[in-house]
Amino acid sequence: MTSIDAALLNRFAAIVGEPHALRAEADIAPHLRELRGLWAGRTPLVLKPGSVGEVSRILKLATETRTPIVPQGGNTGLVGGQVPHATGDEIVVSLSRLNRVREIDTLSNTVTAEAGVVLEALHRAVEAVDRMFPLSLASQGSCQLGGNLSSNAGGTAVLAYGNTRELCLGVEVVLPTGEVFDDLRKLKKDNTGYDLKNLFVGAEGTLGIITAAVLKIFSKPRGREVGWAGVSSPEAALALFGLASGLAGSNLTAFELIGKAPLDFSLRFTGNAIPPLAGDWPWHVLMEISSGRSPEDARGLIETILSEGSEKGFAGDAAIAESIGQANAFWALRENISDAQKPQGASIKHDISIPIASVPEFIARAAVAVESVSPGARVVCFGHMGDGNLHYNVSQPVGMEPSAFLALYRPMNKAVHDIVRDLGGSISAEHGIGQLKRDELLATAPPVGIDLMRRVKAAFDPAGIMNPGKVL
């Protein structure tokens, strides 16, 4: 089953101690398969180091013996970046035991935490000192900070607070040689040489293992309001976004676009759900306003946006959540879309971004492309409009054989991604490259960029042990 010899496995296991070196099939199993079951890898050994020093000794030995390493956090990634290949010649290093929140500094507004801290645990630790960490993902109950950093996770709060990259001030990284790059700085300004931090963030564990990071935290908002608006077209949604962001700046903490199909699916899926609006609209906007000043301030601001939006003809019907329960219900309609798609049969999904100005054109052209690949397929378009990031999912035509629809995976991807590329967009806005999009990236990205990435990879990991076959 494995091409790593037993003596070498024992040397690796000795670094972390036998209780933290998983070899039994049942212990290893949860580390081999990602959530959607698209990849199932194999490994003879999962190591769970308990200190940065142990991570260092693992990577040093791996480089010396040319043993490939797959770093893993909460195993919630969606592109197969965190699972080993089926060859069985890679060792998985789980960072889950490095789960200490090392320090919270409420004056500098920073938290220093280790890679294995679960995102939700980080939220709680920060809330306990009256601050908030804005990164928010569907998987936050199990995803870990190291994975968030390595995949530059996005989520719903990017509009106001940025991606994980923008939330990160400093990193601690174990390099493939075992050297520790300690750059755990709390600084907002530091112009002392090349920006190495941003190379490791988003590298999907191919350049080293991030063991800890300094992250920005923020004052908790004193007021929050959630609104829902029906709009007649993506163009109207775009105009409403321009109005809202101009008025609210970073008080606009979410601006989500939702098509009629995903809303219908979500309403059907969510028990006892009441449609937010009485009227029937082809497109919907979920917006959230947060205020550091007061609840009244947040309320006044969202009312101004919706009434100006209505006067100018951008927004049709609109509703403001009148309770926390209703606000949560609005959000649930958005968050349940993925699950609500499942009863609709097979789906083909795209995680794309385009310049915000091009969102309407993309939506129009992609609808034609989808119909030409699979007549009757149902477009489930929703996402973070304020970031130009759409989850452009396609559900199979009603009554079609799911396997027949899934056979169209590649032509459907190509049809949608060709439009994305034509508009200067990205084929992976949030989820990364991993195994899923590696071939497509290499085939379609500008060769100069790929060559530069390969030079970085060779310079940082000359032995090629870090998560091989992912990204590049």
Add this chain to the structure above:
Amino acid sequence: MTSIDAALLNRFAAIVGEPHALRAEADIAPHLRELRGLWAGRTPLVLKPGSVGEVSRILKLATETRTPIVPQGGNTGLVGGQVPHATGDEIVVSLSRLNRVREIDTLSNTVTAEAGVVLEALHRAVEAVDRMFPLSLASQGSCQLGGNLSSNAGGTAVLAYGNTRELCLGVEVVLPTGEVFDDLRKLKKDNTGYDLKNLFVGAEGTLGIITAAVLKIFSKPRGREVGWAGVSSPEAALALFGLASGLAGSNLTAFELIGKAPLDFSLRFTGNAIPPLAGDWPWHVLMEISSGRSPEDARGLIETILSEGSEKGFAGDAAIAESIGQANAFWALRENISDAQKPQGASIKHDISIPIASVPEFIARAAVAVESVSPGARVVCFGHMGDGNLHYNVSQPVGMEPSAFLALYRPMNKAVHDIVRDLGGSISAEHGIGQLKRDELLATAPPVGIDLMRRVKAAFDPAGIMNPGKVL
């Protein structure tokens, strides 16, 4: 005078055409000396390419012939990064003719502009379409975008909008080989491989030449208010900052700390200046609030901050500018500090950052260190407190011989920077490394980080032609 032979110089000159290949001493002179006169280099040739293609041909020839290249923008850098060495064997490439604003997209809120665009011209172009580009520097009338990007320029608006790095969405870079890396994307989210953009931003022209960039632009604020507060200590200023940023979020567009000495110097220097406050305070805060909503909203917010700050004992006296003229007068007191220091004799300056929480400790410890190096020296401490970035300048003791004070340059630097390093700070928050801080960086930065930077440099510029002897 030069070690580059005449035939080779002619080959370089032929690329841009003789009118744009400066060889006469008088034509070359402005490109050799930086503003403060600390470095005076030599070169046989200044090239002014008129297109990206010409930049590409220059670098290709330079790599083939191992000819060192010094890229130059508006020549306003403060660390000698943009001037050639005295050896005379380098060719200066001025980007000033690449000065086109290629596109402004008011829906995506982006501007695409070339490296030679003067910052103030970029401001005007963006204002003409009712937007604003927040990067604001003392040198904005002559500094160029390429230099801003290559030095990751800071300035007074970083608090709300970030450094130049955070304002940049995409770059176009000519690599040392002459290849063009076209990454001019308008995307806020793009997780397709390593973050190459951030390697070029802040690299001070040592990895390639940035020829154009996509930058974020913003809605113009509808209201702006400038306030001045006297505070009893840096601790009180820090508490006031926490209060202000909690209430205002990114509506807090400036929070500048000013010591008594720099304020006194500035008042003396600025003709007819009226002190903003009647009382006598050891420390002062200049704050600015911007609102996308209305002038009344900005006014209400700054009043809330100052009254809550006063109730809590953080702020003493406070004043809000009652006119644009008075707001400008407040800002002038801040902006004139550097010039106001000149009549006070010789000065030794530091551009440092520290974690915000450590600002008071730094100020206390540095005062002791300065006094021990030069008894009677006057600390001129001011800067962007909200970013933890202080311009920690020291004016000579009254009556001392300037040259005797300047002889203390190295021990003074060391005394101040040792405290910075001890507090996890940066010895170059805004201005970069260039020639000025290269030796200190190499001597004091963690060797692992320096080694990684050298690997990047070798991978991107194997011939070592890009701005040698700068940064690394």
